Amino acid sequence: MTGHREHRGDGGEVAGPVPGRRDDDRAGGGEAAGPVPGREDDRAGGGEAPGPVPGRQDDRAAPGADGETEVDGTAHGELLDRVFLSRVVEPGDEVVGRWVREFGVGEVVRRLRAGAQSLPGVSAKRWEGLRARGARAEPGVDLAVAREAGVRFVCPGDVEWPGQLDDLGDARPVGLWVRGPASLRMWALKSVAVVGARACTEYGAHMAATLAGGLAERGWVVVSGGAYGVDGAAHRGALGAGGATVAVLACGVDRPYPRGHTQLINRIAEQGLVIGELPPGDHPTPSRFIVRNRVIAALTRGTVVVEAAHRSGSLVTARAAQRLGRHTMGVPGPATSGLSAGIHELLRGDAVLVTDAAEVVELVGEMGELAPERRGPVLPRDLLEPAARRVLAALPGRRAARADEIARGAQTTEDDAVARLYELRSLGYVERHGDGWKLTRQAMISVRTGRR
Numbered sequence: 001m002t003g004h005r006e007h008r009g010d011g012g013e014v015a016g017p018v019p020g021r022r023d024d025d026r027a028g029g030g031e032a033a034g035p036v037p038g039r040e041d042d043r044a045g046g047g048e049a050p051g052p053v054p055g056r057q058d059d060r061a062a063p064g065a066d067g068e069t070e071v072d073g074t075a076h077g078e079l080l081d082r083v084f085l086s087r088v089v090e091p092g093d094e095v096v097g098r099w100v101r102e103f104g105v106g107e108v109v110r111r112l113r114a115g116a117q118s119l120p121g122v123s124a125k126r127w128e129g130l131r132a133r134g135a136r137a138e139p140g141v142d143l144a145v146a147r148e149a150g151v152r153f154v155c156p157g158d159v160e161w162p163g164q165l166d167d168l169g170d171a172r173p174v175g176l177w178v179r180g181p182a183s184l185r186m187w188a189l190k191s192v193a194v195v196g197a198r199a200c201t202e203y204g205a206h207m208a209a210t211l212a213g214g215l216a217e218r219g220w221v222v223v224s225g226g227a228y229g230v231d232g233a234a235h236r237g238a239l240g241a242g243g244a245t246v247a248v249l250a251c252g253v254d255r256p257y258p259r260g261h262t263q264l265i266n267r268i269a270e271q272g273l274v275i276g277e278l279p280p281g282d283h284p285t286p287s288r289f290i291v292r293n294r295v296i297a298a299l300t301r302g303t304v305v306v307e308a309a310h311r312s313g314s315l316v317t318a319r320a321a322q323r324l325g326r327h328t329m330g331v332p333g334p335a336t337s338g339l340s341a342g343i344h345e346l347l348r349g350d351a352v353l354v355t356d357a358a359e360v361v362e363l364v365g366e367m368g369e370l371a372p373e374r375r376g377p378v379l380p381r382d383l384l385e386p387a388a389r390r391v392l393a394a395l396p397g398r399r400a401a402r403a404d405e406i407a408r409g410a411q412t413t414e415d416d417a418v419a420r421l422y423e424l425r426s427l428g429y430v431e432r433h434g435d436g437w438k439l440t441r442q443a444m445i446s447v448r449t450g451r452r
Contacts, residue, residue, distance in 0.1 A: 196230025214357025216243020
């Protein structure tokens with residue numbers, strides 16, 4: 001459990017494991033690499049030391065400058081303070097974020113607990129409300145409950161903290177509860193959000209699953225909200241392709257929501273990551289779903305929206321991505337579909353139209369990762385030389401014509417037209433009728449197909 005300490009009988013503390021943590025006091029002072037999901041370590045008697053394993057206790061703790069024990073670079077006191085704030089403050093509260101930036105997390109917590117002079121920017125009524133919530137907060141209990149559920153708490157500045165969340169400024173989470181074996185920071189470096197309508201159509205579910213599966217096959221992590229509809233289809237598409245996926249919840253990560261996705265979210269926790277800002281046991285609310293979407297947008301390189309009406313919450317994710325300078329993409333639907341109206345409005349602005357994973361990667365990937373050029377099917381007549389195609393096009397559709405008439409239509413000489421007609425006859429496009437030439441049935445089908 002990241003950041004949790006267990007008191008032993010001799011009065012010492014045990015630091016919980018931190019996935020991806022580097023320990024600089026092992027292997028003769030060399031730096032140890034953090035764990036890579038799925039990688040086995042075949043070192044024997046030397047080399048780099050392995051990173052900690054989720055669920056394993058690590059009794060090595062480096063003393064901080066203030067004498068407090070540190071866990072993953074975060075002092076134990078600050079860890080408890082941030083867990084306290086995650087229980088007291090609603091996610092995305094920019095006023096509290098400004099307090100933390102200006103006064104420090106320790107001072108903010110001290111004032112909330114001591115009932116000292118209120119901090120600036122809030123009314124006396126709201127300050128009392130925050131203090132009332134703080135009086136019931138028990139960060140040590142939250143950490144213990146989280147540990148039992150296999151959940152760790154990741155703070156800003158920790159090795160596992162995704163730096164791109166700092167782009168949220170004062171709306172940055174005070175910390176994230178993380179469930180799953182992988183390193184959140186490493187996975188977030190190459191991730192794409194796929195979001196959309198809960199009440200999606202079969203088309204929307206198909207497109208979400210296909211896009212997510214294609215992204216997973218290309219080594220990208222698919223991030224979504226774990227909800228019904230497009231979110232669930234995206235998670236299943238990534239898992240079905242044997243890829244990685246992250247569910248960002250608007251509730252405690254120890255209690256899957258919606259209930260109908262309990263099995264899916266538990267599977268994501270086993271094979272990927274389930275993350276959230278709210279402490280164990282907390283329930284979702286409409287406002288928490290909305291502010292949760294900023295984390296999805298900030299965590300990823302780009303957001304793809306699949307089916308969204310004008311008032312869809314997934315448009316909040318797309319607009320947050322635009323404000324953060326991330327790529328915003330939309331999958332078009334029928335012009336008459338209300339479920340695609342919001343996406344079409346996005347596409348009229350700065351969003352980019354995408355239809356498959358290759359087009360998404362072309363935007364969010366490295367330079368040179370281009371989608372294949374789109375073109376229609378190649379017809380047999382496309383392989384003819386231009387002069388032969390002009391002669392073929394000059395033949396009437398339902399009757400035979402003399403060579404001189406065909407030559408005038410093709411704007412060439414009669415001798416050249418006759419030479420091309422014999423060439424076309426050998427390929428099965430024309431046949432001779434006395435002194436005239438006529439299209440074969442094969443040629444008439446080819447001409448009609450090419451004109452569609």
